[in-house]
Amino acid sequence: MEKLNGNAQLVHDYRIALDDGRAHGLIVDLASEDSEGFGPTSLELCVMSHAGCYATIFALTASKMRIPLKGLKVEVEAVKTDAAGTITEENFKIVVKTSGAEDRIKRCHELTLKCPVGLIFEKAGIKLSYNLQIAKTVEEN
Secondary structure, eight states, X not given: OOOOOOEEEEEETTEEEEEOXXXXXXXXXXXXXXXXXXXXOHHHHHHHHHHHHHHHHHHHHHHHTTOOEEEEEXXXXXXXXXXXXXEEEEEEEEEEXXXXXXXXXXXXXXHHTTOHHXXXXXXXXXXXXXXXXXXXXXXXO
């Protein structure tokens, strides 16, 4: 079993300093009429975390499968409804630049769907859709 830590401390108004109990931290904040905020909201951070988790697991899996990555871009658009009060769906646009075979890239994508943050969203009943685009590159020798 692995334990993860998350700590939050009020800085000012709705500005919250977060850290992981190690050496990593950031600020979450709510925008106001006077400011766009000093960081993402906590909900935006969740969406960013899902994008980051997907990208990390994809890169790790591609490396293990010996798929040469020339680039990877993951964009996530989340939908939050007033009725639900939270995110109800996420739509991914994934662009993979590679000289690798299309079937191997698709297999890598399927394996990546098991990313830990994605599993949380899936178990929460959030509708997830993925648009995988492969930008072929020329393999260099």
